[in-house]
Amino acid sequence: MDSILVFQASPDINLTPITDRLWQAKIPHRVVLNDGSQDLWVARIEDAEQVKIWVQQWQAGELSAKPEKEETPWQVNAQQKAIIFSRFPITVLMMATLWLIFLAQQVGMVSHLDWLMDPALWSGEKLDLVSFWQNDIVRWWSPALIHLSLMHIVMNSFWWWVLAKEIEISDGHFALVLLTLVLALIAGYAQYLAVGPYFAGLSGVTYGLMGWVWGRQYRYRGSPMPRYQLPSWLFPFMMVAMVIMIMFDGVFGGLNIGHESHVAGAVFGALIAIVWPINSSALQATSAQDNEE
Numbered sequence: 001m002d003s004i005l006v007f008q009a010s011p012d013i014n015l016t017p018i019t020d021r022l023w024q025a026k027i028p029h030r031v032v033l034n035d036g037s038q039d040l041w042v043a044r045i046e047d048a049e050q051v052k053i054w055v056q057q058w059q060a061g062e063l064s065a066k067p068e069k070e071e072t073p074w075q076v077n078a079q080q081k082a083i084i085f086s087r088f089p090i091t092v093l094m095m096a097t098l099w100l101i102f103l104a105q106q107v108g109m110v111s112h113l114d115w116l117m118d119p120a121l122w123s124g125e126k127l128d129l130v131s132f133w134q135n136d137i138v139r140w141w142s143p144a145l146i147h148l149s150l151m152h153i154v155m156n157s158f159w160w161w162v163l164a165k166e167i168e169i170s171d172g173h174f175a176l177v178l179l180t181l182v183l184a185l186i187a188g189y190a191q192y193l194a195v196g197p198y199f200a201g202l203s204g205v206t207y208g209l210m211g212w213v214w215g216r217q218y219r220y221r222g223s224p225m226p227r228y229q230l231p232s233w234l235f236p237f238m239m240v241a242m243v244i245m246i247m248f249d250g251v252f253g254g255l256n257i258g259h260e261s262h263v264a265g266a267v268f269g270a271l272i273a274i275v276w277p278i279n280s281s282a283l284q285a286t287s288a289q290d291n292e293e
Contacts, residue, residue, distance in 0.1 A: 003030075004048045007040040007055045015040065018051075018058050027051065028229050043229065044169060046087070088168040090176050095157060098202065101145050102153050115142040117188075117197030124196070132192045144184040146200040156202040163209040166228040171216070179272065183208030183265050190264035204261030208269030210238050215273025239266070 009015060015031060015038060022029045028043035029051075042051050057063040085092055104110040117139055121131040132140075147153035168176045187204020213228055214235040220227045246259050 003041050003043050004045050005039055005041055006048050006051045008037045009040070011036070011038060013038065017063060018055055021054055021058075021063065022051065025050075046169075088165040090173050090180075091161065091164040091168050094164065094180070095161060098145060098147065098153060098157055098160070102147050105146070112146045112148065112200060115139070115146045116200060117143065117192060119197045122197050126196070127193050128196070129193070132189060140188065141181065141184045143188055143200045144202050144205055147202075148200055152201055156206055159206040160202060160209075162230070163206060163213060166230055167209060167212065170228055175276075179209070179212060179269070180205055182272065183269060186268045187258075187261035187265040191258045191261040194260040195258075199258050199261065201258065201261075203258060204265040206265070207238070207242070207262045208265030210235055211266040211269025211271075212273040215270040216276075216278075219274065219276075219278050242266070 007018075011033070018040070019029065019031065022042075027047045027050075030041050030043075032039040032041060040051075040055075042048055054063055101110060101115075105112055117132070118135050121134050122128060123131055147156065164176060164180075167179070183205045184202075187208060188199070191199040191204065213230060217227050242259070242262050245257055249257055249259065
C-alpha cells in the first residue's frame, strides 16, 4: 500500500483547514508544492476515502473546525478498536501470542526446553549444518516465540510493535507473515551454527524488520511520502547499538546476546526488501511531477 494523491488545489488556496483536520485525526500527510498546484498526499491508502469526504465538506463550507467528538486514548470505543485490529491483526496476534507463552512459562504450563532446539540432536560442534534440520519442523521457528526474562520480552515486544504494524499497514498482511517466517528461520539458523541449540527470542526477527524498513525506504526514496511513519535515525541508531554491543561483549563477555541472529536478520531483511517487487505508481507520479518542474 502506497501514498496516494487525494486533492490538487491552486497555489493561492489556503489548505490550513483541511490539514488541521488531518493533524487532529492523526492522518500522516504532506502538501507538495508544484509550479501550478498544491498536491495533498496521504501516506496510507485506507485513509484516502475519508480525506476525500472531508475535502468535499471543506469545499462546501460544511467542515467543522474540530471533529464532533474527541476521545481520549482510554475512551476509545469498541468500533475504533476493531478498526485498529483490522489494520494490523498479525501484529496484534503475534504480540498476544508472545505474552501468553511467556505467562504460561512463568506458571509452569510451558517449559522453554520443549520449544528450543533439541540438544540431544546437537553434535556439540559449531557450524553443525545437519542437526538443525533434524529437529521437528516446528522447532525451526518456535525458539523465536520463547523469552527467558521480563526485560527480554519487553524489549522484543516493543520493537515488534513499532516495526511490524508499520510494515503490515504499508506492505500488507502477507508480506509481514512471510517476512517473519523467513527471518525467524534465517536468524535461528545463524544462531544455531554459532552457539548450538540454546537460544531464544524474537530479536533476530526484529532486526530483520529493521533491515526491511531501511531497504524499502531506499527503494521508495523517490516517493513524495515516507514509506513508514518512523524516524529516519532509527535504522542507523539500531545498527550502531548492535555494533557497540558486539564490541562490548567481545571485551567483557557474558552478555548472552544473540549477535549472530541480529546480524543475519538485519542483513537478510535488507536484502529481501531490495529484491521484493515494488509498486511503481507513486514513483511514476513523482517522476511526472519532477518532469513538469
